[in-house]
Amino acid sequence: VDPDVLAKLRAIVGERHVLVDPDLTAGYSVDWTGRFRGSASAVVRPASTAEVAAIVRICAAGRSPLVVQGGNTGLVGGSVPMAGEIVVHLGRLDHLEPVDTVAAQVTVGAGVRLALLHEHARLAGLAFGVDLGARDSCTIGGMIATNAGGINVVRHGMMRQQVMGIEAVLGDGSVVSHLSGLPKDNTGYDLAGLLTGSEGTLGVITRARLRLVPRYDERVTAVLGFADVKAAVGASGHLRRRLADLDALELMLAPGIALVLGTDYASAPDALRAPAVLLVEVAAHLDPTDAFASVVERLDLAAVPLVAIGSEQRARLWAIREGHTEAIGRLGPPIKLDVSVPIAEIARFVAALPAVVPDGAGLVVFGHLGDGNLHVNVTGVLRSVANEGGGPPPVLPPDATVESIEHDVLTLVVAHGGSISAEHGIGIAKVRHLTMCRSAEEIAAFRAIKRALDPHLILNPSVLVAGT
Numbered sequence: 001v002d003p004d005v006l007a008k009l010r011a012i013v014g015e016r017h018v019l020v021d022p023d024l025t026a027g028y029s030v031d032w033t034g035r036f037r038g039s040a041s042a043v044v045r046p047a048s049t050a051e052v053a054a055i056v057r058i059c060a061a062g063r064s065p066l067v068v069q070g071g072n073t074g075l076v077g078g079s080v081p082m083a084g085e086i087v088v089h090l091g092r093l094d095h096l097e098p099v100d101t102v103a104a105q106v107t108v109g110a111g112v113r114l115a116l117l118h119e120h121a122r123l124a125g126l127a128f129g130v131d132l133g134a135r136d137s138c139t140i141g142g143m144i145a146t147n148a149g150g151i152n153v154v155r156h157g158m159m160r161q162q163v164m165g166i167e168a169v170l171g172d173g174s175v176v177s178h179l180s181g182l183p184k185d186n187t188g189y190d191l192a193g194l195l196t197g198s199e200g201t202l203g204v205i206t207r208a209r210l211r212l213v214p215r216y217d218e219r220v221t222a223v224l225g226f227a228d229v230k231a232a233v234g235a236s237g238h239l240r241r242r243l244a245d246l247d248a249l250e251l252m253l254a255p256g257i258a259l260v261l262g263t264d265y266a267s268a269p270d271a272l273r274a275p276a277v278l279l280v281e282v283a284a285h286l287d288p289t290d291a292f293a294s295v296v297e298r299l300d301l302a303a304v305p306l307v308a309i310g311s312e313q314r315a316r317l318w319a320i321r322e323g324h325t326e327a328i329g330r331l332g333p334p335i336k337l338d339v340s341v342p343i344a345e346i347a348r349f350v351a352a353l354p355a356v357v358p359d360g361a362g363l364v365v366f367g368h369l370g371d372g373n374l375h376v377n378v379t380g381v382l383r384s385v386a387n388e389g390g391g392p393p394p395v396l397p398p399d400a401t402v403e404s405i406e407h408d409v410l411t412l413v414v415a416h417g418g419s420i421s422a423e424h425g426i427g428i429a430k431v432r433h434l435t436m437c438r439s440a441e442e443i444a445a446f447r448a449i450k451r452a453l454d455p456h457l458i459l460n461p462s463v464l465v466a467g468t
């Protein structure tokens, strides 16, 4: 970085919040999966909206590109400085304001970690409607920027449905702040809605006003085993129609469960060893066990249902579902394809997948069935990169490049009427595939919006609308 720019950044945030030592910046320069690795020319850690605005103004004046980073748990590489950008890390914007229990809303800093927001809302007798496996590390800013989904979308919607207002710094350093949280407020463009899902390309989110939901303390968590995906999908429709308090409806398949459980798989209860498995959670103010049981007894199950007794068993069942990402990661960086298809197409889509994945690669599929969202993980292809110098190189047909595998899976998604990104975003991982589901006119509109809000094109230049 230009020493003059560095000196100005130090003057804004203080010497110890500008990191340039490669040993210190290394952790900010690689994504959670290890697939995307770049290098940050500096990491800057502001503590307020004013500091973020000052940083962006310096970068805009010097035409120095920057990458916005929260918890760095994103799965499409969007928080990685691939071309030596300055990383603006928002972890110090971690202020939680008191919960407004009358409006059921709260204003929080972008760097607040999800687990802390959950606890904050819980103590006020409420809950936050989005939850996901990275809860201890991911930040509210990153979740808004990616429009994260997670395990409770079936009940409460994605991040966009929770955001009542946003404060953000645009690409010229100006601050837009609209945090009143009024449920009715038709006063022009919905900037909060626009910034949600913008992946750091339009503005740096610094604060947000969030909707809270009722806190349900009575839960039933159960694993239901089915003969195949088609039967699980059929049952999911039944569960959605009959259970008003359905909180989660997650799909796992035998290969993924076997990978997570390892040698424990053979002795796992029958419901967990069925070909297709639903993890279902119902949450209410009054015990929903009887209502759940009367719905489940009508389903065509392949095994006796496994119902969690107590919070420890519940946690164990969720650990199997949430353990998929880490278990897959242990095989080396996967090709992650987070996609959605119409629920009615899911069984056909899953059945067609193996044919488009080359022999020699692994395939692990799971996801949020209630939202038609599948996580297709192709493993073994990037193994040689992960185990540089170690482990055997993957044995794949010569034309099985990462790009061709991604293209073939995503083509299948589009052929089934789906979307190439359900909840993780486009990041840098899917930029080259964006035209598969967005028209030239739509992308031109994206670019016009990008130029309007980030006139010097300094915000996350490799992400989403890269090459604008």
Ligand code: FAD
Pocket (backbone or CB within 6 Å): 032, 067, 068, 069, 070, 071, 072, 073, 074, 075, 077, 078, 079, 090, 110, 131, 132, 133, 134, 137, 138, 139, 140, 141, 142, 143, 144, 145, 146, 147, 148, 149, 150, 151, 199, 200, 201, 203, 204, 205, 206, 325, 326, 423, 424, 427, 460, 463
């Ligand atoms: P980062 O990874 O730091 O950034 C993500 C993107 O947002 C980047 O483009 C970055 O530039 C941008 N960004 C970050 N902060 C800001 C800000 N303040 N202003 C503007 N732009 C910003 N996602 C789901 O949707 N559902 C899941 O169920 C789910 N489960 C996950 C489980 C695991 C184990 C992991 C590792 C990830 C999971 N994710 C899931 C991925 C998910 O996108 C993130 O966990 C989360 O939304 C990202 O938050 P973050 O703070 O880590 O953002």
Ligand code: 2HG
Pocket (backbone or CB within 6 Å): 133, 150, 322, 324, 325, 336, 337, 367, 368, 375, 376, 377
């Ligand atoms: C989940 O639902 C996350 O667990 C991660 O979105 C998905 O690892 C994945 O592919």
Ligand code: ZN
Pocket (backbone or CB within 6 Å): 150, 367, 368, 375, 423
């Ligand atoms: Zn997910």
